[in-house]
Amino acid sequence: MKIAVMGAGAVGCYYGAKLAQHGYDVVLIGRPQHVRAINKNGLHFESGGTSTMIALAASIDPAAVAGADIVLFCVKSTDTASAGAAIAPHLGAHTVVMSLQNGVDNAERLGAIIGRSVVPTVVYVGAGMAGDGHVAHFGRGDLVIGPNDASDMIAQTLRPAGIPVEISKNAQGALWAKMILNCAYNALSAVSRLPYGDLAKGEGVMVVIENVVAECLGVAGALGIIVPGDVREAVAGIIKTMPAQYSSTAQDLMRGKPSEIDYLNGYIVRKGGEMGVATPANQVLYTMVKLLEMQPEQTVQG
Numbered sequence: 688m689k690i691a692v693m694g695a696g697a698v699g700c701y702y703g704a705k706l707a708q709h710g711y712d713v714v715l716i717g718r719p720q721h722v723r724a725i726n727k728n729g730l731h732f733e734s735g736g737t738s739t740m741i742a743l744a745a746s747i748d749p750a751a752v753a754g755a756d757i758v759l760f761c762v763k764s765t766d767t768a769s770a771g772a773a774i775a776p777h778l779g780a781h782t783v784v785m786s787l788q789n790g791v792d793n794a795e796r797l798g799a800i801i802g803r804s805v806v807p808t809v810v811y812v813g814a815g816m817a818g819d820g821h822v823a824h825f826g827r828g829d830l831v832i833g834p835n836d837a838s839d840m841i842a843q844t845l846r847p848a849g850i851p852v853e854i855s856k857n858a859q860g861a862l863w864a865k866m867i868l869n870c871a872y873n874a875l876s877a878v879s880r881l882p883y884g885d886l887a888k889g890e891g892v893m894v895v896i897e898n899v900v901a902e903c904l905g906v907a908g909a910l911g912i913i914v915p916g917d918v919r920e921a922v923a924g925i926i927k928t929m930p931a932q933y934s935s936t937a938q939d940l941m942r943g944k945p946s947e948i949d950y951l952n953g954y955i956v957r958k959g960g961e962m963g964v965a966t967p968a969n970q971v972l973y974t975m976v977k978l979l980e981m982q983p984e985q986t987v988q989g
């Protein structure tokens with residue numbers, strides 16, 4: 688079983704590490720600094736208080752997806768088009784491609800570029816790059832996919848490697864539930880440069896969050912998406928379970944990188960416009976983050 692990971696960042700390295708530890712033939716495709724470090728020392732994998740060096744292949748060449756049974760596509764939503772175009776010519780006829788990304792339209796966008804259907808995958812993991820070729824895992828690691836021609840094969844391949852895989856008839860709804868959490872918190876944490884616990888104490892913040900969530904549910908309803916679970920309870924849970932965490936949007940801006948906001952609040956604004964659902968709270972947050980992205984100096988301590 689050969690598995691290629693496109694995007695050797697936090698998510699890609701975490702799943703690449705688990706799969707390589709199980710004995711699969713894994714290749715990570717990433718940026719030169721990570722690839723150099725991994726080829727020299729192995730992938731440094733920190734998880735659950737243990738630190739391991741894992742020997743696996745790494746390459747800067749997208750052609751390394753050739754011959755893979757499964758490709759885990761793990762770049763940020765902003766890079767879906769360019770990374771998709773880079774791997775497209777090298778994919779085998781039977782290669783299964785999974786999108787392990789936040790946002791709800793990456794699989795569709797990627798599928799249009801690579802000319803085949805892509806498995807949308809909800810990723811419940813906390814991971815970050817702690818240095819070149821060094822991934823830190825903070826918690827969870829389970830995936831949700833929808834039923835499709837490849838879902839049984841995917842589950843049978845990933846589960847023995849310690850990756851829980853749920854096959855859900857409402858994977859798209861689960862992607863939406865996750866995106867609504869992102870819409871509620873990511874921009875506010877980025878604009879305020881605060882972690883969730885402090886953010887929640889801000890004047891009017893919970894009112895804004897409620898408005899954002901209500902708009903997202905309105906857009907989802909207009910599109911016929913059934914969002915599973917109690918979204919408001921999940922939103923409230925973030926403050927309790929991750930009080931010290933900054934959103935990925937905040938972290939992206941702190942590092943001077945483009946954020947995924949176009950695929951979070953920006954997506955809600957676009958779809959709301961198409962469906963005739965007003966989204967003023969999402970619009971303000973989206974615009975604030977876009978304005979921050981225009982600032983030349985974003986780097987702050989976080």
Ligand SMILES: NC(=O)C1=CN([C@@H]2O[C@H](COP(=O)(O)OP(=O)(O)OC[C@H]3O[C@@H](n4cnc5c(N)ncnc54)[C@H](OP(=O)(O)O)[C@@H]3O)[C@@H](O)[C@H]2O)C=CC1
Nearest residue numbers: 694696697698717718761762763766770788789812813814
């Ligand atoms: N980190 C987490 O805990 C979680 C993340 N997610 C989602 O998973 C997705 C991936 O996130 P994450 O792993 O954190 O992101 P990272 O930025 O850590 O990883 C993506 C990596 O892919 C690299 N990359 C982009 N384009 C290419 C390319 N063409 N060739 C080679 N390498 C490339 C990036 O390099 P560079 O930065 O130089 O562009 C980066 O190193 C996102 O959609 C995110 O929202 C979901 C759940 C949890």
Ligand SMILES: CC(C)(CO)C(=O)C(=O)O
Nearest residue numbers: 868869872873934935936
């Ligand atoms: C922590 C959480 C769930 C919400 O902001 C997240 O996914 C992110 O930071 O992107």
